[in-house]
Amino acid sequence: MEEKKSNGLSIAALVCGILGIIGGFIPVVCYFTLVLSILGVVFGVLGRKKCASKGMGTAGLVLGIIGLAFSLLGVLCVACVCLAATGGAGLAAFA
Numbered sequence: 537m538e539e540k541k542s543n544g545l546s547i548a549a550l551v552c553g554i555l556g557i558i559g560g561f562i563p564v565v566c567y568f569t570l571v572l573s574i575l576g577v578v579f580g581v582l583g584r585k586k587c588a589s590k591g592m593g594t595a596g597l598v599l600g601i602i603g604l605a606f607s608l609l610g611v612l613c614v615a616c617v618c619l620a621a622t623g624g625a626g627l628a629a630f631a
Contacts (some may be wrong), residue, residue: 549596556603
């Protein structure tokens with residue numbers, strides 16, 4: 537019987553990428569999903585190298601990159617809202 541090779545890194549990349557996309561829209565969670573998205577990109581690259589069938593690894597890599605973009609956008613939006621809420625008071629310390 538032929539054994540199917542399970543590519544756990546590609547599956548981890550898919551999960552991390554999907555969580556990065558979903559969590560990028562949630563204000564506090566976007567900080568945690570930023571790390572998950574970076575891991576999704578790393579796992580996607582490693583998953584593509586490990587397995588002969590590169591479809592799942594490529595999908596995980598693409599979802600990781602998209603999740604990274606959404607998470608970075610979420611972090612940037614949260615930072616802008618915090619800056620607007622304080623009226624730029626935090627910037628006075630640097631002037």
